[in-house]
Amino acid sequence: METRELGLEGVFEIKPNRHGDSRGFFSETYNKLRLEEAGICLEFVQDNFSYSAAKGILRGLHYQLPPAAQDKLVRVSRGSILDVVVDIRRTSATFGRWVSLVVSAEAWNQIFVPKGFAHGFLTLEDDTEVVYKVTEFYSPQHDRAIRFDDPEIGIKWPIDSKDIILSEKDAAAPLLADAEKF
Numbered sequence: 001m002e003t004r005e006l007g008l009e010g011v012f013e014i015k016p017n018r019h020g021d022s023r024g025f026f027s028e029t030y031n032k033l034r035l036e037e038a039g040i041c042l043e044f045v046q047d048n049f050s051y052s053a054a055k056g057i058l059r060g061l062h063y064q065l066p067p068a069a070q071d072k073l074v075r076v077s078r079g080s081i082l083d084v085v086v087d088i089r090r091t092s093a094t095f096g097r098w099v100s101l102v103v104s105a106e107a108w109n110q111i112f113v114p115k116g117f118a119h120g121f122l123t124l125e126d127d128t129e130v131v132y133k134v135t136e137f138y139s140p141q142h143d144r145a146i147r148f149d150d151p152e153i154g155i156k157w158p159i160d161s162k163d164i165i166l167s168e169k170d171a172a173a174p175l176l177a178d179a180e181k182f
């Protein structure tokens with residue numbers, strides 16, 4: 001398993017090994033010990049799966065407030081996404097900064113998103129499946145969103161905002177300045 005930090009403290013790309021043979025391949029997509037060797041010592045308690053039927057669907061930017069804040073280990077089992085992470089820790093030197101990573105079934109890579117960061121992704125292909133582990137259970141009362149196109153954050157999405165498909169919740173999300181932060 002290879003890891004590399006992505007420019008924001010604690011945000012990593014992770015690439016599990018793939019063991020190919022004439023039938024296809026085998027991969028340990030999660031191994032607690034391997035993550036601990038990379039300094040990620042966490043207990044994941046819930047697995048999530050989201051299917052997005054079309055290219056251009058944007059889910060996010062989401063986070064759960066403490067005490068339900070979640071670390072996330074995100075991968076793509078079909079298709080591809082532009083995954084985006086924003087530092088929303090008000091005392092952080094990189095508050096409001098963002099990083100992005102293309103996560104895809106083809107690249108077989110993952111992104112690790114620590115607590116304190118908002119998370120979202122834009123699908124780059126139809127029929128994209130995102131599979132991810134989280135370290136706290138879903139808690140609707142702690143679930144929060146911030147606008148994907150907040151000019152203060154300035155995320156460079158690869159398609160025009162008018163072509164982006166959003167849930168009603170995400171279309172109505174507040175700007176980071178008006179959102180509850182860490």
Ligand SMILES: Cc1cn([C@H]2C[C@H](O)[C@@H](COP(=O)(O)OP(=O)(O)O[C@H]3O[C@H](C)C(=O)[C@H](O)[C@H]3O)O2)c(=O)[nH]c1=O
Pocket residue numbers: 048050059060062063072119120121137138167169
């Ligand atoms: C997150 C979640 C949702 N739900 C239910 C609640 C709704 O009835 C339905 C869709 O929820 P939502 O619109 O919040 O789903 P996404 O827009 O994919 O939200 C996710 O998108 C970004 C990328 C994230 O990082 C979060 O994991 C999560 O917020 O699933 C559950 O039952 N359990 C859950 O853990």
